[in-house]
Amino acid sequence: MPPFDLPESDPFSPHNLPYGVFSAPGATDRTVGVRLGDHVLDAGAAALALGSPYASLLARPCLNPLLAAGRTTWSDVRRALTAWVTVPAHQSTVAEFLHPLSSVTLHLPFEVADYVDFYSSEHHARNVGRIFRPDAADSLTPNWKHLPIGYHGRSGTVVVSGTDVVRPSGQRKAPTDPAPVFGPSVRLDIEAEVGFVVGTPSPMGSPVALADFRDHVFGLCLLNDWSARDIQAWEYVPLGPFLGKSFATSVSAWVTPLDALEEARVAPPERTHELLPYLDDTGADAEPGGYDLRISVAVNGHVVSEPPFSSMYWTAAQQLAHLTVNGASLRTGDLYGSGTVSGPAERERGSLLELTWNGRDALELPDGKRTFLEDGDVVTLSAWAPGPDGVRVGLGEVAGRIVGQALG
Numbered sequence: 001m002p003p004f005d006l007p008e009s010d011p012f013s014p015h016n017l018p019y020g021v022f023s024a025p026g027a028t029d030r031t032v033g034v035r036l037g038d039h040v041l042d043a044g045a046a047a048l049a050l051g052s053p054y055a056s057l058l059a060r061p062c063l064n065p066l067l068a069a070g071r072t073t074w075s076d077v078r079r080a081l082t083a084w085v086t087v088p089a090h091q092s093t094v095a096e097f098l099h100p101l102s103s104v105t106l107h108l109p110f111e112v113a114d115y116v117d118f119y120s121s122e123h124h125a126r127n128v129g130r131i132f133r134p135d136a137a138d139s140l141t142p143n144w145k146h147l148p149i150g151y152h153g154r155s156g157t158v159v160v161s162g163t164d165v166v167r168p169s170g171q172r173k174a175p176t177d178p179a180p181v182f183g184p185s186v187r188l189d190i191e192a193e194v195g196f197v198v199g200t201p202s203p204m205g206s207p208v209a210l211a212d213f214r215d216h217v218f219g220l221c222l223l224n225d226w227s228a229r230d231i232q233a234w235e236y237v238p239l240g241p242f243l244g245k246s247f248a249t250s251v252s253a254w255v256t257p258l259d260a261l262e263e264a265r266v267a268p269p270e271r272t273h274e275l276l277p278y279l280d281d282t283g284a285d286a287e288p289g290g291y292d293l294r295i296s297v298a299v300n301g302h303v304v305s306e307p308p309f310s311s312m313y314w315t316a317a318q319q320l321a322h323l324t325v326n327g328a329s330l331r332t333g334d335l336y337g338s339g340t341v342s343g344p345a346e347r348e349r350g351s352l353l354e355l356t357w358n359g360r361d362a363l364e365l366p367d368g369k370r371t372f373l374e375d376g377d378v379v380t381l382s383a384w385a386p387g388p389d390g391v392r393v394g395l396g397e398v399a400g401r402i403v404g405q406a407l408g
């Protein structure tokens, strides 16, 4: 039965309608899908059957044409989709284009252009500072409250949820080791993050103002920035993360449009430092730049942490303004990570580095103790946001299994 009579409480009700890319059972071609309950609507086929002008954006093998179409079209398409799945006259037409989620193959939903990762949780930054730089006077670097720190990542290794992650090899050297050694990482970790997906490009030389964030960013996904802490700790000085984070970054198969997250908008934490004008979001007419997203981190099915995204110090709008303030252009498909989401409480930390304090305090899981990840471990991030009238907007999940390196 097509899922048109979903209970209001379903996290994938018509209030949500996230976008992905899938192949139907037995097919190899890819096309845009929209999630409804535990079904996927072949949005392109539905558009064609209904004679919709949006077929040219939806009967496509990736989301990029829709992303490039701009904010007015994003809203128009969403309104059309809402009608297709809620108005009985349309429901009867689109019913045949619904597939059970369990029967389809989900793909990377968009072609990733550039990938940037930020560092915008004060709790995370302070924890990592204490662990990596215990002798520093302050756990935050002097710039931290003045700009959203970030680094450029590797877009070619962004993979969709469900893709296995091969344990990386590299150099490591503990402070007490006489010389570096090479081998598989022994401190393989996760970072629970939210990824923001750029739709509308911007030309070189034109910074994107805080107020224009929603004209450029289409939506968000869940993101796991896999991190080899031993490789990272040895290589990062003075230029920042490199091979310790570039081997794989996993994203959820569903991109939730910002339009589905209106009720989740919240004010960010109070600003403790005066901000330069291009980052200043404290004005009386400033829109709330935070999002109330409740993330859950599970290792082999056991929840180890529940990081609250509302605690992030820098907002996605500030990150975009900073990313472009030097005149750098945006391309459709650019992806930027929020940075690891860690809240103030111990069980709100978004990395094993913090949860185990660099391996000192093992987590007790039903299947044994865990400091860093072992081969075979499956890490799943999931999340939801408050929607209208108390309903939940599901953000899906991003999962990945660690596999050892093939011998020989």
Ligand SMILES: O=C(O)/C=C/C(=O)CC(=O)CC(=O)O
Residues within 6 Å of the ligand: 117, 118, 119, 120, 121, 124, 128, 129, 132, 191, 193, 225, 227, 236, 241, 245, 338, 339, 340
């Ligand atoms: O403080 C450091 O040297 C390193 C920090 C990180 O590993 C965090 C990072 O990748 C950015 C983030 O996810 O917050």
Ligand SMILES: [Ca+2]
Residues within 6 Å of the ligand: 117, 118, 191, 193, 225, 337, 339, 340
């Ligand atoms: Ca990260």
Ligand SMILES: [Mg+2]
Residues within 6 Å of the ligand: 153, 154, 225, 226, 245, 246, 247, 248, 249
């Ligand atoms: Mg990465």
